[in-house]
Amino acid sequence: MKKLIDLISDEIRAAFGAAGYDTSYGQTAVSNRPDLCQFQCNGALAAAKAYKKAPIMIANDVLANIKNKEMFGMIEAVMPGFINIKVSEKYLNDYLVKMYEDERLGVPKADPPKKIVIDYGGPNVAKPLHVGHLRSAVIGESIKRILRFEGNDVVGDAHLGDWGLQIGLIITELKERKPDLPYFDEGFEGEYPDEAPFTMSELEDIYPAANGKSKEDEAFKEAARHATFELQNGRRGYRALWKHIMEVSVADLVKNYEKLNVSFDVWGKESDAQPYISDMVQGMKDGGFAHISDGALVVDVKEESDTKEMPPCMILKSDGATLYNTTDLATIVERVEKYNPDYFVYLADVRQSLYFEQVFRCARKTGLVKPDVKMTHLGFGTMNGKDGKAFKTRTGGVMRLEYLINDVTEEVKRKMSDRDMSEDEIEKIAAMVGLAAIKYGDLSNQPTKDYIFDIDRFTSFEGNTGPYILYTMVRIKSILARCSETDKNGTISDQYEIGAEEGELRLKASGFIDAVLLAGEDLAPNKLCQYIYELSNALNAFYHANHILTEENEKKKASWIALLILTLRILEKGIGLLGFEAPDRM
Ligand code: ARG
Numbered sequence: 001m002k003k004l005i006d007l008i009s010d011e012i013r014a015a016f017g018a019a020g021y022d023t024s025y026g027q028t029a030v031s032n033r034p035d036l037c038q039f040q041c042n043g044a045l046a047a048a049k050a051y052k053k054a055p056i057m058i059a060n061d062v063l064a065n066i067k068n069k070e071m072f073g074m075i076e077a078v079m080p081g082f083i084n085i086k087v088s089e090k091y092l093n094d095y096l097v098k099m100y101e102d103e104r105l106g107v108p109k110a111d112p113p114k115k116i117v118i119d120y121g122g123p124n125v126a127k128p129l130h131v132g133h134l135r136s137a138v139i140g141e142s143i144k145r146i147l148r149f150e151g152n153d154v155v156g157d158a159h160l161g162d163w164g165l166q167i168g169l170i171i172t173e174l175k176e177r178k179p180d181l182p183y184f185d186e187g188f189e190g191e192y193p194d195e196a197p198f199t200m201s202e203l204e205d206i207y208p209a210a211n212g213k214s215k216e217d218e219a220f221k222e223a224a225r226h227a228t229f230e231l232q233n234g235r236r237g238y239r240a241l242w243k244h245i246m247e248v249s250v251a252d253l254v255k256n257y258e259k260l261n262v263s264f265d266v267w268g269k270e271s272d273a274q275p276y277i278s279d280m281v282q283g284m285k286d287g288g289f290a291h292i293s294d295g296a297l298v299v300d301v302k303e304e305s306d307t308k309e310m311p312p313c314m315i316l317k318s319d320g321a322t323l324y325n326t327t328d329l330a331t332i333v334e335r336v337e338k339y340n341p342d343y344f345v346y347l348a349d350v351r352q353s354l355y356f357e358q359v360f361r362c363a364r365k366t367g368l369v370k371p372d373v374k375m376t377h378l379g380f381g382t383m384n385g386k387d388g389k390a391f392k393t394r395t396g397g398v399m400r401l402e403y404l405i406n407d408v409t410e411e412v413k414r415k416m417s418d419r420d421m422s423e424d425e426i427e428k429i430a431a432m433v434g435l436a437a438i439k440y441g442d443l444s445n446q447p448t449k450d451y452i453f454d455i456d457r458f459t460s461f462e463g464n465t466g467p468y469i470l471y472t473m474v475r476i477k478s479i480l481a482r483c484s485e486t487d488k489n490g491t492i493s494d495q496y497e498i499g500a501e502e503g504e505l506r507l508k509a510s511g512f513i514d515a516v517l518l519a520g521e522d523l524a525p526n527k528l529c530q531y532i533y534e535l536s537n538a539l540n541a542f543y544h545a546n547h548i549l550t551e552e553n554e555k556k557k558a559s560w561i562a563l564l565i566l567t568l569r570i571l572e573k574g575i576g577l578l579g580f581e582a583p584d585r586m
Contacts, residue, residue, distance in 0.1 A: 022050070026043055073087060104149075105566075107150065120140020142525040168226070171242075183237035280330050300313075345523065432582070437458040439578060488561055
């Protein structure tokens with residue numbers, strides 16, 4: 001279905017045309033004065049200059065040329081030349097009925113669908129997931145779901161960090177702890193054990209220990225660098241260790257992401273791109289794009305219009321070693337070969353924006369992607385504690401994601417402790433509500449901005465929070481549970497007097513398509529959150545203004561219930577796109 005606002009715009013455009021003005025002036029928007037009207041067109045003001053005519057005269061000409069009068073409940077020209085619009089109850093009703101009848105709630109499918117790769121999550125193996133990875137996973141998952149729901153062909157790729165210094169650090173530390181393992185014996189020619197020589201919790205101890213040492217002990221750091229180099233150059237024992245590290249940590253990552261309701265289609269790794277590097281580098285040299293600067297191989301990516309500093313994109317270090325850039329560029333080559341995407345989306349800390357700008361420019365300039373391929377880095381800000389600094393544990397350490405989820409779930413359980421429910425049930429529901437609190441708390445912010453993780457506020461059942469949205473849905477579910485089947489089989493109707501709160505709910509419900517498309521276009525789940533919040537408010541106001549279950553007018557009651565069902569379906573779809581679910585009670 002077309003967005004309601006587009007249907008209205010089309011009509012106003014046609015009227016501008018019929019009155020002899022350029023149709024482009026008919027662009028109509030949602031009103032910013034909802035007390036006066038629902039939609040408004042300010043095109044007559046802009047047209048006034050071009051046609052040297054008073055705007056109000058133009059607006060009146062347009063009104064005289066409206067063909068589809070049925071569409072409007074009110075349309076008027078007001079000084080100095082605004083066109084204020086309310087859609088008619090009948091038109092809106094028909095629109096809602098169509099949404100109701102459509103499994104997709106009217107959201108059109110992308111035509112043609114785009115092939116999109118979303119690079120998100122970006123965990124590093126052997127390091128526990130910490131809250132810094134939360135945003136990438138939560139925002140990326142939502143964007144993946146939105147773009148996919150729009151009918152695009154989307155691949156969500158975890159892009160594991162598995163090839164950097166952290167592996168060399170672990171190998172070096174492990175060698176100190178268990179020097180007798182066959183992996184360190186260069187003369188060893190037998191089969192390495194199937195079982196990893198460490199557990200996940202050991203691994204989690206090894207990495208920070210090694211990282212700490214490397215900061216104080218230059219020799220240790222050098223050894224780690226060398227181990228990384230040897231790994232990358234195929235040393236057999238190190239490859240075998242790396243495999244073990246991968247198995248152990250990926251299993252743990254999968255488990256953790258599952259708790260977050262995040263799943264990847266592909267568990268791509270930085271190391272997957274390594275085979276593409278040499279041809280890519282050769283191509284950059286042959287094409288005359290790469291040159292040596294201070295010993296390193298670089299590609300200039302500065303453009304004349306740049307106002308900010310734009311350093312060249314480094315491809316190889318002076319010792320020939322590859323970098324984060326090299327891997328990302330080679331991954332582009334790999335993805336073009338595997339998926340040939342129309343659109344690349346990267347989720348990574350906003351502090352990496354210059355980096356991605358360089359990489360994208362380099363990829364375009366050197367022809368790794370075709371000119372019409374879209375590449376976007378969606379940078380996200382930091383999740384801070386109440387003190388405004390990066391979120392930490394009470395003792396000041398890096399907060400592990402698991403613990404954060406537990407803390408939030410406990411808080412929800414505390415809030416629900418007076419419920420008449422079994423412990424099992426509370427446990428289950430608290431997990432759902434807790435996840436909604438965390439995800440909505442994050443997603444409702446503009447991705448690029450930092451935000452304060454406030455457990456009290458995020459878990460509150462009131463205000464702009466995940467639990468409030470769930471609460472609204474549970475409210476609808478509980479009304480529906482008390483309705484007869486006949487009640488539930490009615491349709492949305494306009495054959496009775498529609499009150500203000502109901503009118504507002506109807507109008508909000510009609511905006512779902514717009515909200516989804518906007519969130520997809522702008523990669524902005526926060527816009528979907530805002531919509532869902534407003535719809536929930538409208539629903540609750542409607543609920544408080546009417547006695548739904550005791551309504552005697554059958555037609556009205558059935559229509560109200562259909563409206564509740566529609567709202568619930570929209571909310572269900574909406575939170576599904578955000579990446580969480582609602583319980584039946586809470
Ligand atoms: N592993 C990286 C980190 O922890 C994030 C990866 C983002 N994606 C990418 N293609 N560079 O910062």
